[in-house]
Amino acid sequence: MIIVIQCKDQVGLVAYIAAILAKQHLNIVSMREHVDQNESLFFMRVEVDDNPESAQLEQLLKRLLPDGAMVLVNPLPHKKVVVLVTKEYHCLADILIRNYFKTLGATVQCVIGNHATLQNICKRFDMPFHHISHEEGTKEEFEQRVIETVEQYTPDYVVLAKYMRILSPNFVSRFPMRIINIHHSFLPAFIGANPYRKAFERGVKLIGATAHFVSNELDEGPIIAQQIIPVNHTFTAATMVKAGQEIETSVLARALKLVFEDRVFVSKNKTVIFE
Amino acid sequence: MIIVIQCKDQVGLVAYIAAILAKQHLNIVSMREHVDQNESLFFMRVEVDDNPESAQLEQLLKRLLPDGAMVLVNPLPHKKVVVLVTKEYHCLADILIRNYFKTLGATVQCVIGNHATLQNICKRFDMPFHHISHEEGTKEEFEQRVIETVEQYTPDYVVLAKYMRILSPNFVSRFPMRIINIHHSFLPAFIGANPYRKAFERGVKLIGATAHFVSNELDEGPIIAQQIIPVNHTFTAATMVKAGQEIETSVLARALKLVFEDRVFVSKNKTVIFE
Amino acid sequence: MIIVIQCKDQVGLVAYIAAILAKQHLNIVSMREHVDQNESLFFMRVEVDDNPESAQLEQLLKRLLPDGAMVLVNPLPHKKVVVLVTKEYHCLADILIRNYFKTLGATVQCVIGNHATLQNICKRFDMPFHHISHEEGTKEEFEQRVIETVEQYTPDYVVLAKYMRILSPNFVSRFPMRIINIHHSFLPAFIGANPYRKAFERGVKLIGATAHFVSNELDEGPIIAQQIIPVNHTFTAATMVKAGQEIETSVLARALKLVFEDRVFVSKNKTVIFE
Amino acid sequence: MIIVIQCKDQVGLVAYIAAILAKQHLNIVSMREHVDQNESLFFMRVEVDDNPESAQLEQLLKRLLPDGAMVLVNPLPHKKVVVLVTKEYHCLADILIRNYFKTLGATVQCVIGNHATLQNICKRFDMPFHHISHEEGTKEEFEQRVIETVEQYTPDYVVLAKYMRILSPNFVSRFPMRIINIHHSFLPAFIGANPYRKAFERGVKLIGATAHFVSNELDEGPIIAQQIIPVNHTFTAATMVKAGQEIETSVLARALKLVFEDRVFVSKNKTVIFE
Incomplete structure (x- = not known):
């Protein structure tokens, strides 16, 4: 225990x-x-x-x-989570597989996508999928619908598995230090949009991914896990994206495991992690 | 050949x-x-x-x-280099050792320090050491004395082995893509001064070091090599400094080897490296 | 091309x-x-x-x-593969996901299992699954049934995704350098059965996984890719197994990518890989 | 404390x-x-x-x-160590440098070499060097002279910094779990002589180094630290040796740091390490 x-x-x-x-x-x-x-x-x-x-x-x-x-x-032995996605499948698929084989350390209650792209893979796992388009209504209305959908599941954690929308302070405040995001760069390098494009243009020799709790500052919340892979001059921005997806998947998986096993404490803007 | x-x-x-x-x-x-x-x-x-x-x-x-x-x-089979330092010994000592055992792939002609701290280790290897204090005269006069000392050796490369002064455009323009610096962070994260302090405050889980050619933009020149090591909540800024010194030494050694073996090409602000 | x-x-x-x-x-x-x-x-x-x-x-x-x-x-732009499994899901699930999203670089034609454990996950992807039990008939008869099932698909490659049976020379000779295995250790350490148990008993500080072509010598075929992760005294043999599964999955995925992109040549008992 | x-x-x-x-x-x-x-x-x-x-x-x-x-x-805050070497300089030089700058966490009392090759580098650091040739007298007489020389310093630890002689049980029993060796492979792969040659012939994709306490079984003592680097088909056995020297140096440095900071416990044939 x-x-x-x-x-x-x-x-x-x-x-x-x-x-x-x-x-x-x-x-x-x-x-x-x-x-x-x-x-x-x-x-x-x-x-x-x-x-x-x-x-x-x-x-x-x-x-x-x-x-x-x-x-x-004996904190919640089995957390409940809601997963938010956009179009990229790799993080979601990894979570669905672990959920299906009961090795995630948590139960995925539903997936919410602002595109319908990932509906089919969810269906294959009998996983409820809510398509909430950001193109209907205002930005606020869209987010309100997402919040309402999330809240009806009363999840312990919200996982942003390549969810490409920025959450409002209102959203964040409802789940303080309970929203986990995967950012596709080695933070604090390349904050914000298109990190692989920026990495390509800078000519870095390593690219990274960062899993972190979401706070109100974009990509500034407490970091849970980070990982890198080497790249070189033969990479384009597009092949960096592909290579990066491999570590995005594994960093997010690792962060979720640490959180779900109650190994992660938040102390101001940092984490204390007993691995 | x-x-x-x-x-x-x-x-x-x-x-x-x-x-x-x-x-x-x-x-x-x-x-x-x-x-x-x-x-x-x-x-x-x-x-x-x-x-x-x-x-x-x-x-x-x-x-x-x-x-x-x-x-x-058959490009210069054995380059000549001048090394600039401040107070930290680790990169310099590694270079002196490889130079002494003829495994550097280049010959160190002299070491220039803006402090006298590293004079003794140079003396032990019969390595000429020029102490040029930045506290005498203006900033421009100081740099002029450094430039003159460097130029009298007509080196192929200038190595900044933890040289904690920023070079002026005048200095840089005299050795285009021939000055190699080791920066104590994973660029482009934590550009400028005190990167370990910044890394500590941000709560990153990896710290890094970057060897790069020096251009006129601070820490923005073409990257040659990068490396990281894991850190966690038990690290202070001070212990990050110590841990970081290990990778600073090895990243600089690796970058120098690549350059001295004519494996590094510069293409705009990036490098093409045939390892 | x-x-x-x-x-x-x-x-x-x-x-x-x-x-x-x-x-x-x-x-x-x-x-x-x-x-x-x-x-x-x-x-x-x-x-x-x-x-x-x-x-x-x-x-x-x-x-x-x-x-x-x-x-x-312009070698086969899209290879055909048959996957052999036993009970562990992680490598197979990763392959099924990539196959489903058409990022595997090959088409999985069917999965053959000597246990029925993984039948359900295959069904979810409409993937043909053949359960061929090794408990019916002799060892030779069992293998003959496997060979016949594989051969009716005329695959370009056979992937052993944690298939825990040793192939006979007869099997191997039918697919020379076209059978890819993932071994759950850093070869040549811990050849054969129970590598994690052996790693635990030896007290190693890193555990590994190796993807290799199958030859007639057990775990001695040409190595394609290897990877390691750190472990320490807090690991049991059981937690090493779990940690190792993560790198087994990623090493096999990496080896398959290299093979399917025609980057791997076999030269005697080694590989030449143009990454 | x-x-x-x-x-x-x-x-x-x-x-x-x-x-x-x-x-x-x-x-x-x-x-x-x-x-x-x-x-x-x-x-x-x-x-x-x-x-x-x-x-x-x-x-x-x-x-x-x-x-x-x-x-x-408050265990010995500053250990005394004797270093044994043969001809390779890299591990010794690293130790001498850290000793000179007082960052080793221990004091090197003397260096003993069965060849005179490294006498000069020791002289440069005013480090006593004892050349005890293994070619004079019997194997037993040679080792007896080494033991006597070591014992006159009453060191806390004996460091084998690429000492290419096997110690007898008599030698080992005098310093139980106080002799630290660096082996140039990823143990237990490639036990014994010529590990890089064996690694080359096996065609591995990673080579390693292992620091361990010395017991009476060759390369079988409790492991303290291990590290690997990637290699590929362009490496010869000779270039693997050179690449391996970099990690031999850093793994030994890391193991010594852990031991000297009283972070390493021996439990049967394993180590418990509080990093």
Whole structure:
């Protein structure tokens, strides 16, 4: 069973927590701890070898921890997610496959596309697909329809699997640090549109992909995972796009795995990740 | 022996060149060729298994190639280089070691430092060291003294091995595409000063280093080599600096090897590299 | 259009070939050439910017090249493949997805499984699935049924996508250098069964995967692609299996891409790959 | 300050240890813990933000931990090492440079070579060099002279920096898990002599290097660090050697850093490393 804790730092926290777990005869299989000394914040993820009564243990822990502590004993073992897409299939297909074989660590409830391109692949997996075109009505109306559709599923996370629309602050504020995006560059290089075109023009020797939580600043949210692959002068912007899709898929998969296993904490604009 | 060619592209170039080599009974061990179709430029690097008379072969080739072709038969087998440094030792020490064991592919003629910090390590290798302080006289006078010192060695390349001063357009124009810099970030992310501090503040999960030719735009010259290493929340800006030094050293070493082996061509603001 | 050539090496080959292409007014977009000096073998892959009449150009080239030259002008632009599987889904699912979106560079004709586990995912893609159990009849009879099923499709390549049976020399000889296997280790480390268990017991810090052509020696055929990921003391043999599946998928995908684009030549027990 | 603990596992260990540290008003900056559930062993590395009296804290901890616990409070902050070499300079030079600039995390006391090749580079750093030829006397006499020379320095670790002689069990038993070797392959592939030749003949697409503790089985000791680089058909065994030297240097440097910072625990034939 997993226990995650985030609170103000103070001397003796590990001792308090470990003592409580020992009293419950819980053996610690793995304990990861980090103190952000600048922010005076304490983060911990513990795996114990038994399944105690969660609510009671949460209370015990909270009583001893500083006010405002976030304590989750056995956090949602299986998250619910809604996936937003546009036209590119590679990230979505990877998610659908993992979902189908129950190795995603979460359950995909539906897919929403602003184009209908990916409807068929969803159908093949009996996955509900909502086509909400951004070409009908105003930008605000379009987004409102997306928000309403997402919210009717009450998902734990929203995954932007190559969703090529920018979310409004209104959208973002409804799912704080619960929207995960894959950006097709090595952030903070090439923020915004057409990163492969920019990478081609700059003549870089590596291209990258970044999975991050979405905040109100475009491509500025806390980074979860990044990866790169080498490129050279034989690449065009178009072949960079293709090569990049491979790492977009694997970086997003990796980020989702980390998030769904409760290994990712957000601390201001950064992440603390216990891999 | 090596032959490098750069010229306007046209049909039949490979046939012309290969025919001339065949007539000279030169067997092609390795031939690398690239056409930049946007710019209509042709690049070639050939290794043949014999040592023909260079000047004559150059003439033969130039006669058949488009006007303005750059042809080097057996280009400088051993380049001369001047190294500029400030205080950090890691890149310089690596260069001094390779120079001492004759595996650099070039000869270091002298080291110039705007601080005296690295004088002693140079002395240990009997390497001339010129301390030219940037604190005496104006910025222009300082740079003029550096330029004069460099020029008295007539080097083929100037290597900025963690030289923390920005070169003026005057300096750059004297060594066009012959100044190689190591920048301590994954360009174009974190251009300019304090990239590790910026990387720390952004919370990236990879940090990088970039070796590039110096042009008049800060950190915007043609990129030769890039490399990254993973970092995580346990890193401070200070430990990122230390971790980064390892890849700065290896990326610069790799870029120098490629340049000194005549594997790097410059095409506008990019490089074509036949590894 | 692509031209691939493999023959005995001799002086002037590049000149002959380039001259013929120039006479046909074919502009060379990219030319890759390698001479194996030990074996005196010549390999070439050329991309030209037009689509000449293939058969005629092949004849022209063969007339001038050494006896026994292999020349393919515009080789099969779209290969046919049969995929063999056992129970693990990850490699197969990746292939099915790419096949469905027409980015595999080949057409999957059918899937054959010695277990029925993967029948359902094939059905979702309307992909013919043949369940041929190895538990009925002798080992030879089982394999004979597999061979007959494969051969009725006359595939260009047979892909072993985590097919956990060893092929007999009889099977291998029917598809020489046309069977591609993914082995779940960094060959030649951990040949044979249970490589992750062995890797766990040895305490390695990296685990790997290898895609290779199948020869009669177990896991000894020419290697096409290899990749590794870091592991540490927190991994069990079971979590190594899971982590390894990610690179098995991507290494096999990469090897297939290289083979299907005619970038891979076999030279004795090695490959020459023009990436 | 650093505290490292290794002992039999039992419930409550983290609580005991953390309680003791809290009573001493020591704030835990970083705590890494691992339980080897197969062997029922507990490993811990703690960084605290103060410098308590070491001997007393060690006693306090030992009293509460299982019998036979290994507890080091503030372990040797600066290790002493003797380096053994043969002819290749790259690993030694890297160590000498880091030693000279005091970034090795240890002090090199002397270098012993069975050839005199590297005497001069040592001289340049005023580093004592002992040339002990393996050609004088028997193999046993030679090794006895090496052992005596090493032992007169009472080093904490012996580093084999491309020392091309196999150590006898007698030698190994004098420095149990205190001899660190760099092997020029990705172990367990290519154990023993000439790994690059074997890698070339096998046609691998990646070559590697492995730093490990030396045990009595050749190249079978606990692995500390491994790294790989890509190679292809253009590499000969000789160019693989050169390319491999770059990673040999960096893998050994990384392993030494981990060991010297007390991040490496040995558990049977494996390592537990808190990076």
